[in-house]
Amino acid sequence: xxxxxxxxxxxxxxxxxxxxxxxxxxxxxxxxxxxxxxxxxxxxxxxxxxxxxxxxxxxxxxxxxxxxxxxxxxxxxxxxxxxxxxxxxxxxxxxxxxxxxxxxxxxxxxxxxxxxxxxxxxxxxxxxxxxxxxxxxxxxxxxxxxxxxxxxxxxxxxxxxxxxxxxxxxxxxxxxxxxxxxxxxxxxxxxxxxxxxxxxxxxxxxxxxxxxxxxxxxxxxxxxxxxxxxxxxxxxxxxxxxxxxxxxxxxxxxxxxxxxxxxxxxxxxxxxxxx
Numbered sequence: 233x234x235x236x237x238x239x240x241x242x243x244x245x246x247x248x249x250x251x252x253x254x255x256x257x258x259x260x261x262x263x264x265x266x267x268x269x270x271x272x273x274x275x276x277x278x279x280x281x282x283x284x285x286x287x288x289x290x291x292x293x294x295x296x297x298x299x300x301x302x303x304x305x306x307x308x309x310x311x312x313x314x315x316x317x318x319x320x321x322x323x324x325x326x327x328x329x330x331x332x333x334x335x336x337x338x339x340x341x342x343x344x345x346x347x348x349x350x351x352x353x354x355x356x357x358x359x360x361x362x363x364x365x366x367x368x369x370x371x372x373x374x375x376x377x378x379x380x381x382x383x384x385x386x387x388x389x390x391x392x393x394x395x396x397x398x399x400x401x402x403x404x405x406x407x408x409x410x411x412x413x414x415x416x417x418x419x420x421x422x423x424x425x426x427x428x429x430x431x432x433x434x435x436x437x438x439x440x441x442x443x444x445x446x447x448x449x450x451x452x453x454x455x456x457x458x459x460x461x462x463x464x465x466x467x468x469x470x471x472x473x474x475x476x477x478x479x480x481x482x483x484x485x486x487x488x489x490x491x492x493x494x495x496x497x498x499x500x501x502x503x504x505x506x507x
Contacts, residue, residue: 238313239320241290245283246324249295250439252279254332257432258362262339269428270421277421284413293413296436297321298476302392306480318438325442329363333446336362351451360452364444365432367467368458377463380431381471387427388435388475394419396483402491431467435475440468 256275260266284293292309294300300317303309309317333340340359343349349356357366367380375383397403398412398419407415424433434440444464447456457464 235313235316238291239316241287241293242295242317242320243324243327245287245291245293246295246321246438247328248283248286249276249279250325250328250443251331252276252282253439254329254363254443255335258332258336258340261359261362262336262343269425273421273424273428273433276424277417277419279417280420281413281417284416288413291317291320295321295324295438297438298388298436298472299392299395301473302476302480305477306396306484308480308484321438322442325438326445329443329446332362332443333450337450352453352455354455356452356455360447360456361432363447363452364440364456364458364464365434365468366458367431367463375430377459377461377467380463380467383427383430384434384467385471385475385478387423387431387433388472389479391419391423391435392476392479393483396480397487400483400488402488404491434468435472437469437472440464 253276256266256272260272266272280295283295287293292300292303294303294317297318300309300314300321304311304314340362344351344356344359347358349359351359360366367375367377367383395416398406398415400406406412420435423435427433444456454460458467
């Protein structure tokens with residue numbers, strides 16, 4: 233029953249996160265309704281906040297494989313739970329991406345026609361970016377794969393470090409449980425504002441991979457992926473996981489020991505499940 237509840241919670245939370253977040257990107261691209269990065273970043277931040285409030289009674293409310301893996305690596309969650317969390321996150325993101333395509337399919341076709349975009353060509357990355365992220369568009373603003381990996385890894389590192397700081401009981405200066413989801417959402421908003429010009433700010437393998445698969449299925453083909461050099465995997469899958477693990481290690485090995493421990497249990501889940 234606990235696994236079923238955790239799956240449902242992570243599925244719903246990830247669905248809400250990706251639905252509202254990628255929906256904001258789609259609206260920005262198709263209708264030019266947002267001026268700059270900040271409004272879209274705020275939507276992502278509010279989406280993760282709502283997701284946490286909605287589901288934290290069912291699960292640990294990660295909605296992100298990088299967060300779940302960091303929690304396992306830091307012994308904050310049992311490795312036995314990881315398959316449940318990952319499967320829920322990827323399927324939740326997939327369902328959200330299918331929803332977005334279903335809602336905006338006609339508008340996407342109109343946008344492509346108006347801009348003379350043939351779906352499946354490299355030029356169609358301009359419409360595919362509504363689903364998966366890209367770090368390379370050519371021209372003067374080219375971003376190399378190593379720089380993109382650093383941006384995605386560092387952004388995820390900062391985000392997950394803030395999650396630890398804002399939720400761990402050993403940090404007596406953290407906000408209350410009623411407010412911590414809002415500050416996590418603001419943290420996501422801030423790192424998006426910082427790194428989105430370089431990589432579109434993924435920081436979440438499920439958020440990137442599942443919508444990218446939807447784009448692949450609906451005609452973008454190879455254009456759904458950033459390049460032919462493995463950039464999709466190394467930038468948007470590998471780098472966030474590494475950044476998350478490093479954040480967890482920094483907190484548990486360096487920051488946590490220096491904090492005044494007033495609570496015996498600093499984890500989001502039952503510690504006996506880890507031991």
